[in-house]
Amino acid sequence: MEELFWVLLIGAAVLWTAVIGAAVYAQKRQVDPSLERQARWFIIWGGAVIPTLLVGGLLAWGMVILRDITSDTGDLTVRVDGERWWWRVTYEGPEGDVVTANEIRIPVGQTALFRLTADDVIHSFWVPALGGKMDMIPGRETTLALTPQEVGNWGGLCAEFCGGAHALMRFDAIVMEPGDFEAWLAAEAAPAQVSEDDPGFAVFQEEGCGACHAVRGTDAAGPVGPDLTHVAAREKLGAGVYEMTPQNMALWITETHEMKPDIDMPPYPDLDGARLDALVAFLMSLDHAE
Ligand code: HEC
Ligand SMILES: [Cu+2]
Structure with missing residues (x-):
């Protein structure tokens, strides 16, 4: 995602400079009728063929990256349901679902597939530091695959205005060493220890x-x-x-x-x-x- 951003940004800067440069040059230059044939070729290549190839290539490449982040396989699956104004989080595993809320923990170096839905209105699941953002739509499931490379607490938030407490609809997105993650998930799966006479x-x-x-x-x-x-x-x-x-x-x-x-x-x-x-x-x- 970051790569896509930089390539598009620098590419756009180079193209902009070339186009503005050509426009300035055309303003300054005296018209010379003998160059008309040459000019026509320049328009066809510089104005149609090369831009089409360039933009078409970029589009294809962007779609490949998009396909990766919306892929529907991962090393683990986390269902996240957007509610007003909190997050219902369910880890799907062979031993059954583990239900938790308002915090997401995933192992470093593995692909976590998020299956996203919304209970009431449209929300958007966003972890800026991991580059992923995806709408959560009632009655429909969207997916987002993230492969974090660094341990840490990256923080996430709802990125689609969803009413009253929208600005307070956040979560911690904690990337852990795989062993720590396994221990955390096992502890999370266990029932609470509550004594009868508490x-x-x-x-x-x-x-x-x-x-x-x-x-x-x-x-x-x-x-x-x-x-x-x-x-x-x-x-x-x-x-x-x-x-x-x-x-x-x-x-x-x-x-x-x-x-x-x-x-x-x-x-x-x-x-x-x-x-x-x-x-x-x-x-x-x-x-x-x-
Ligand atoms: C009518 C339903 C309702 C009742 C009754 C209720 N809560 Fe809540 N509670 C909620 C909702 C909804 C949220 C999530 C609000 C949000 O963050 O947007 C919440 C959030 C919480 C949280 C924060 C959870 C987190 O993940 O940070 C705590 C703690 C909590 N409630 C404790 C209580 C306690 C203790 C009582 C009883 C004294 C209680 N609630 C009664 C609906 C209820
Ligand atoms: Cu929201």
Whole structure:
């Protein structure tokens, strides 16, 4: 992708210089009728044949690159569903699907095939540093193949205006060593370790959070909001927006719409004191097992 960008940019600069140069030359030059035949050949070659070959060649080459990034095979498949205003992420594997949200992790040097859909309106999945961007369209599946070459957290975002909290619809795109990635995926696949008498889980149940959120390993299985099974293992809270800290978690619950306007989660301003502390402690315990 980067190569395509530079070749097209430098090619355009060279062509522009040549065309403007020819125009300036034509202005300056005295008309000499004996050169008319020569001029006709120049128009045919310089104005039609060479540009057609050049642009046609570039088009063919660009299409080959496009075919590579929209190919439908990869070393692993990640389904990403655009929601208002967060990302439902599903790793497809031989041992079944692993559902998570708002963070994408892929191994370095391997081709990750993203299968993209949208639940409500058009979104666009974009990881600028990896060069990939693809629309997510309700009722249709688009694909994007990315082969990252460098370990790091590259960050991604929604690149298609999708309403209220569009500007806060981001995610971390974390490229890992293959071994680390395998360990992460295995930890992500495991159910949450929740003890029966966790007072924070009791608050979670009483407040009805489980109607919208799933915590695998418990009977909370709500499909409306992000899967929270390992929410504390994510680097950020609220679709790539806030650092994952207990303070932000508490604000997320009590001042939900100050943290992220318009979202489909109701605020819980009356939760405070020991009940809020217990709920936050419970959510922050939804990390990966050691
Ligand atoms: C009506 C459905 C609904 C209810 C009830 C609800 N939530 Fe949410 N929640 C959502 C939605 C939707 C989002 C995603 C919002 C966004 O980022 O756009 C969300 C996001 C979250 C997140 C951030 C997840 C992430 O990946 O960063 C947390 C944490 C959370 N909710 C906790 C709770 C807790 C705790 C309760 C109960 C006190 C609760 N929610 C009740 C719908 C709900
Ligand atoms: Cu969007």
